Amino acid sequence: DTGVSQDPRHKITKRGQNVTFRCDPISEHNRLYWYRQTLGQGPEFLTYFQNEAQLEKSRLLSDRFSAERPKGSFSTLEIQRTEQGDSAMYLCASSSGGLSNEQFFGPGTRLTVL
């Protein structure tokens, strides 16, 4: 499978715990994005990487959230001290950075904070 992959697909955690999600982009895509989607809403942008550099961050990304993309390949999104409001689908997307800039999404990680 050559699409975007995310792990885990589902995560249930207790309030106050830390969680980490992984995203593997399409091979050779140098651009990677994280979005969050709640029920009945469209995805909301969180952050963007070009290779290993984090170039854009949303104000939604509070200081409890941190994202990394070491070596410009896979990326991780960590949420510290989770809150019930963090419950959502976390989506990763990648693009080639060409003129078209279509973003291709992974299946998402569903986070439930109890």
Add this chain to the structure above:
Amino acid sequence: EDQVTQSPEALRLQEGESSSLNCSYTVSGLRGLFWYRQDPGKGPEFLFTLYSAGEEKEKERLKATLTKKESFLHITAPKPEDSATYLCAVQARVRYALNFGKGTSLLVTP
């Protein structure tokens, strides 16, 4: 601030009954307008990118059009397998993020 409004929120069609979904947008310099399809519990699936007013793209029963203020997704003779949420998003020239609307939930009944 960039805004994307999709209408209707939900649409129910009989199989074969053609219709259109609307996406109204405001953006400071459009780089591209994107349409995605999303099935329950899955990530959005890319359909089309439109770059300038007057542009049209087609794929099977779907046709997307773009004006300076809105985009339409026309569905011709839909089938039950076209049931999904259709998302519209805009990308400003100065940003990499996509700004999504809330989507239109389409149900096509046999």
